[in-house]
Amino acid sequence: xxxxxxxxxxxxxxxxxxxxxxxxxxxxxxxxxxxxxxxxxxxxxxxxxxxxxxxxxxxxxxxxxxxxxxxxxxxxxxxxxxxxxxxxxxxxxxxxxxxxxxxxxxxxxxxxxxxxxxxxxxxxxxxxxxxxxxxxxxxxxxxxxxxxxxxxxxxxxxxxxxxxxxxxxxxxxxxxxxxxxxxxxxxxxxxxxxxxxxxxxxxxxxxxxxxxxxxxxxxxxxxxxxxxxxxxxxxxxxxxxxxxxxxxxxxxxxxxxxxxxxxxxxxxxxxxxxxxxxxxxxxxxxxxxxxxxxxxxxxxxxxxxxxxxxxxxxxxxxxxxxxxxxxxxxxxxxxxxxxxxxxxxxxxxxxxxxxxxxxxxxxxxxxxxxxxxxxxxxxxxxxxxxxxxxxxxxxxx
Numbered sequence: 001x002x003x004x005x006x007x008x009x010x011x012x013x014x015x016x017x018x019x020x021x022x023x024x025x026x027x028x029x030x031x032x033x034x035x036x037x038x039x040x041x042x043x044x045x046x047x048x049x050x051x052x053x054x055x056x057x058x059x060x061x062x063x064x065x066x067x068x069x070x071x072x073x074x075x076x077x078x079x080x081x082x083x084x085x086x087x088x089x090x091x092x093x094x095x096x097x098x099x100x101x102x103x104x105x106x107x108x109x110x111x112x113x114x115x116x117x118x119x120x121x122x123x124x125x126x127x128x129x130x131x132x133x134x135x136x137x138x139x140x141x142x143x144x145x146x147x148x149x150x151x152x153x154x155x156x157x158x159x160x161x162x163x164x165x166x167x168x169x170x171x172x173x174x175x176x177x178x179x180x181x182x183x184x185x186x187x188x189x190x191x192x193x194x195x196x197x198x199x200x201x202x203x204x205x206x207x208x209x210x211x212x213x214x215x216x217x218x219x220x221x222x223x224x225x226x227x228x229x230x231x232x233x234x235x236x237x238x239x240x241x242x243x244x245x246x247x248x249x250x251x252x253x254x255x256x257x258x259x260x261x262x263x264x265x266x267x268x269x270x271x272x273x274x275x276x277x278x279x280x281x282x283x284x285x286x287x288x289x290x291x292x293x294x295x296x297x298x299x300x301x302x303x304x305x306x307x308x309x310x311x312x313x314x315x316x317x318x319x320x321x322x323x324x325x326x327x328x329x330x331x332x333x334x335x336x337x338x339x340x341x342x343x344x345x346x347x348x349x350x351x352x353x354x355x356x357x358x359x360x361x362x363x364x365x366x367x368x369x370x371x372x373x374x375x376x377x378x379x380x381x382x383x384x385x386x387x388x389x390x391x392x393x394x395x396x397x
Contacts, residue, residue, distance in 0.1 A: 009128050017347075021357035028187045032370035032384035033357040037173060037275035037322065039239040041278075041294075044287045050279030054272045056368070063268040066259040067094025067247070071274050072354035074281040075247050082205070083216040085225065090252045093259050095275075096269045098203050098233035098246030099348040101258075103129050105199055105229055105248065108257040110135035113237040119150040120365035122311065123173045123199075123201070135164065139365060144315055144326065149183040155190060168217060171204040174364045174371040176299075176317025178208060180318050184217045188224040198228045203246075204320040206237040206288050209296050212318040218249075226251060236320075237288055243273040266389045295321050298374040298381055305385040306372075309392055321375045324361070328368035333395040340395065343367045354391035 018036035025031050053062075066072075072092045072161045079085040095101040102125070108132040110116065118126050127137040140158045142148040155166075168187065174231040179187075191198050198217055205214045218228035233246030248258065268274075299317060306314045306325050314325035333340050335349045343360035347370060350356045361369030374381055 005132060005134075005366045006369055008131050013124055014359050017359050018349075019350070024351075024355070026199075029355060031305075031351075031355045031357055032380050032387065033376065034374070034381075034384060035357045035359055037236075037320075037373050037375065038241045039321070039375050040377065041239040041291050041293065043239050043243070044280075044283075046283050047240070047276045047280045050283075051272045053358050054275035059271055059275055061271060063274060065263045065268050066255070067092070067269060068274050069140070070273075071247075071278050071281075074278050075249070078281050079230075079249060083230075084219050085216065085230075085249070088252070091255055092247060092249055093255050093262070094245065094247045094269050094274065095258075095262060096131060096246070096266055097244040098201070098231050098235065099125060100244070100266065101231045101246040101248045102126075102199070102201065103132075104258040105231070105250075105254070106130065106133045106135075106263050107261045108254055109197060109229075113162060115160060115162040116164055117155065117158050117166040117196075118168075118365075119148075119168070119338050121148070121172075121174055121369065122167070122365050123169055124363050125333040126167050126169075136162075138163075141366075147315070147318075148172060148177045148324075149179050150187070151192070151302050155187065159194050159196070160252075161188065163194060163196045165199050166191065167199045167201065169201040171208060171214070171319025173204065173320055174322050174361075174369075175315075176320045176322040177315065178214065178319045180218075181213075184215055185220060188217055188220050191227050192223055196227070198224070199231065200228055201231045203231065203233055203236050205232060205250055207292055207295060207321060208319045209292070209299060210316075210318055214240075214319070231252060234277055234280050239287075239291065240273075240276070240280065242272070243276060245269060245273050245277045269354070295374065298376075299323070301378060302372065302374045302381050302385065305382075306388075309385075309389050311392060312316060321373055323348045323372045323374060324369050325372070326368050327361075327370050330392060330395065333397055335395055343370050346370060350388060350391055353394075354387040356387045356391070357392065 021033040072089045108131045112134040116130045116136040130137040218225045229250035234240040311329040347360040359371040
């Protein structure tokens with residue numbers, strides 16, 4: 001018999017879409033995928049060489065559970081240089097990807113009945129990680145009119161004596177929007193007043209456009225820093241999704257608890273990937289500039305093209321590599337005998353009839369939207385948009 005905990009959890013919708021698209025491709029179907037959030041760039045050669053050198057040197061054994069000192073030190077350097085934040089080694093832990101970092105945090109600080117505020121739309125794993133740790137997700141809806149930043153009054157209304165934490169993701173998956181300084185200051189003020197933690201997921205920090213400034217909420221002052229747990233990693237910034245290196249900075253007591261939890265679950269992150277991560281963070285960063293410029297080019301094309309499709313409207317994202325268009329005006333239309341009544345219906349129709357894979361907005365907590373990742377070639381983006389345009393035009397009223 002499965003545990004009650006296991007019965008509550010759904011598989012990741014984004015990974016499920018990606019798996020189905022890959023299965024269709026393997027069967028010979030020409031599927032264009034806007035589904036998974038993974039850079040289509042290869043990991044830079046100097047990072048690969050650092051991994052190869054580690055293997056040649058025999059660096060293939062267990063390491064310290066929370067990561068090697070050399071990696072912690074370059075993470076500390078990164079926080080100081082990029083975010084104006086000073087941390088000590090005991091305030092840093094390296095884990096097997098940022099998702100693992102977030103799960104360790106959940107294990108360390110959530111308890112039965114604790115409430116965790118999650119602005120919606122949200123990354124798909126946030127609510128399930130809360131539920132897996134016997135806490136209660138509390139959703140606060142955000143709106144396109146506010147660039148998907150949580151409204152202060154709505155946040156205030158969601159806070160109760162049981163509020164343990166707020167999960168903040170900026171730049172955001174799925175919206176591609178980032179929080180500005182004023183909004184962050186408002187959140188920080190409420191956290192200080194009500195004494196809840198801020199879990200700041202900054203994995204898309206390096207991918208911002210149009211002069212957008214990434215601001216870590218932990219940098220707003222010592223008091224808010226002491227309530228903030230910052231999560232970051234190398235998957236998006238250095239095209240290292242499969243290397244599985246994420247890291248967390250936060251209060252020493254929480255980092256120690258996370259390290260103890262990690263010691264009983266995964267032990268250390270991959271030793272070879274840790275050496276590669278040292279090279280990634282301490283080596284040349286021009287790769288990020290090149291990758292960001294290409295994402296910017298794709299972003300502009302995709303959003304402009306989506307806004308030309310009747311019934312679809314899309315804000316221009318300022319970060320990450322996602323477009324999050326509102327497609328709700330298409331609901332109620334027909335595809336043959338089928339009625340498109342939801343984002344899931346629309347995503348299924350586009351996959352089956354147009355051979356375009358994307359993720360339905362209900363997976364992120366907002367059924368009016370769909371999510372497209374532009375971490376794919378401009379050629380595929382152009383072909384995919386044309387298919388979407390044709391499929392939308394074919395819908396009956």
